[in-house]
Amino acid sequence: MKKDGKNPPGADGDETQGDENKLIAERRAKLAELRAAAGAGGAFPNDFRRDALAGELHSAYGEKSGEWLDANPTRVTVGGRLMFKRVMGKASFAKIADRTGQIQLYLQQETLGAAYEAFKGWDVGDIIGGSGVMFRTRTGELSVRADALRLLVKSLRPLPDKWHGLADTETRYRRRYVDLIMSEPSREVFRTRARVVRYLRDFLDALGFLEVETPMMQPIPGGATARPFRTHHNALDLDMYLRIAPELYLKRLIVGGLDRVYEINRNFRNEGLSTQHNPEFTMLELYLAWADYHDLMDWVEKATRGLADTLNGGPRLSYQGRAYDLSQPFRRVTVEQAIIDNNPGIDPLSLRDPTYLRKRCDQLGIPWHRDDGAGKLQIELFEKTAEAQLLDPTFVYAYPVEVSPLSRPNDADPFVADRFEFFISGREIANGFSELNDPEDQAARFRAQVARKEQGDEEAMFYDADYVRALEYGMPPTAGLGVGIDRLVMFFTDSPSIRDVILFPHMRPEA
16 A cells, blocks of 8 residues: 555445455344344354364375276265355355364265255354265366255355465464464464474483473572563562573572483563564473583584484574574584674784774674673674574573573683573574573672662662572582573574464564
């Protein structure tokens, strides 16, 4: 539509909206007739049960000839959404869709009688059921020759044009139910998502991990540097927070002797919306005692290849037009080396000099805070100049301790922590580290975080006295890992936006 205000009333979008309103009114009138004829509850019956699914029928009989089907009559009862109808006098065709695919019904006036006449007035989008015997049409299509047919649910809104589906991306997200009706690729994305989660569960269960559940409402948000969502518990008269990570509770379980634990659940972070961020997202977080961050990097590499084999049949795949070969060893590089590689002319010997780093940030237009130390400034440089260049699978390790308040410092270089992040296609997929298990060091780092919060850093951590107390009982050497399920699914489904892999992403309210 032009945006100069010269379109006549009813043109383009207005006309389309008017047509849809007319169709809805016509369907409501049909429903009113059904109610009058069937009684209050009879317009939406609930006594129909199917015994076959479209995909199962195609799997079982897709290779059978028409002669075989005629010689071995198989009676089935199917049900689903009417996606196509073609009325041809005394015989008609219909296609219905269920969760496994579509199956064709062949309808004859002579066999169905009144039900056939009723069918002529049904609309694409209605939910129907029918029974009959399997056969092949003259064109060879596997079909059901229906001898019973019922309307089960009257659809009041017309479906989008089948060739275009929901063309508007925002509408696909807002009306995911329609997107799933019309788009097999969308349905496949969420099947793949379920397979990713199932694979990870099976992988960890086979290694002796215990799946657990920890609180999603917490009196103190912890386990990550992020701004939390705040709520209030009336009975306790207590402010609480939706969790930003389950980390501190899972590590309490390690203290308690559960040496290998994991959780797959929701986290909530009060941050912006983008193609990579949704305020409510799914994480796999795991902890294993008697291990370090090197073990985790090996695990991530093995699990990523295993996912590729399971989902893709091999290590080679494409994401957004770029080829990836996961059979090659994943690159491992330090934060400082990644900065050097992506900042020509930078002085490698000055990467821990705050004054030098501030000047470098100024030259690149990267904002910084007066209280930022060399470690925080390094990460600002890394995120703005290097992160997007990490296309092939890459482990970036040796993060500064300053930005790693829960990580164990490296024995040889206490400026950095035994921590890594895993990147594919310029996106962080996982974050792992050897856990800090020194209670006095942890208490000091919490106090430093509180100081940052008092200086205005809304993402800085709170002081968690009970967690420090848990560490004082003793936590064995431990490694921990968080994996962003949504971003992992994006990669394995070739999805450009996180909203493509979340069934109901958060969005601004409709105008």
